[in-house]
Amino acid sequence: MSDKQGKSKFGFSHALNGIGKIIRTEQNFRFHMIASLFVIVAGIILRLSAFKWIFIVLAIGLVLVAEILNTVIEKMVDYVKPDIHPRAKVIKDMAAGAVLIASIVSATVGLLIFIPELYRLFVGS
Numbered sequence: 001m002s003d004k005q006g007k008s009k010f011g012f013s014h015a016l017n018g019i020g021k022i023i024r025t026e027q028n029f030r031f032h033m034i035a036s037l038f039v040i041v042a043g044i045i046l047r048l049s050a051f052k053w054i055f056i057v058l059a060i061g062l063v064l065v066a067e068i069l070n071t072v073i074e075k076m077v078d079y080v081k082p083d084i085h086p087r088a089k090v091i092k093d094m095a096a097g098a099v100l101i102a103s104i105v106s107a108t109v110g111l112l113i114f115i116p117e118l119y120r121l122f123v124g125s
């Protein structure tokens with residue numbers, strides 16, 4: 001009972017602890033965060049419309065969530081099966097595949113939004 005109360009009361013801080021731990025320990029996640037920051041700054045400079053921001057925010061969220069879930073799966077596999085095993089490899093490869101797809105989708109969204117914006121800026125509409 002006290003566990004449940006603790007969870008509902010401090011669930012948010014547990015989540016922030018988890019995100020903090022991932023930022024400190026996962027280089028890939030830090031890379032995605034920095035890339036996201038560049039995209040946000042570029043979007044502000046280019047004064048993207050609210051409609052385009054929706055896609056940018058969703059694309060950034062997709063990659064960050066995929067990266068977190070990939071890390072969680074890696075950690076779980078290492079915890080349950082610390083030794084080398086073909087099944088561990090398949091599970092980790094699948095999780096990495098999810099990040100790859102999320103990254104490709106996100107990069108495509110970014111290109112579809114930023115290429116016309118840059119064209120408009122340098123070449124004119």
Ligand SMILES: Nc1ncnc2c1ncn2[C@@H]1O[C@H](COP(=O)(O)OP(=O)(O)OP(=O)(O)O)[C@@H](O)[C@H]1O
Nearest residue numbers: 026028074081082083084085086088089092093096
């Ligand atoms: N226990 C294991 N058994 C077999 N193959 C593994 C095992 N652990 C990792 N691998 C292989 O090595 C690859 C990399 O796994 P690893 O856990 O090092 O993740 P990573 O991609 O380096 O991510 P990170 O840099 O976040 O640790 C996996 O995709 C898998 O092919």
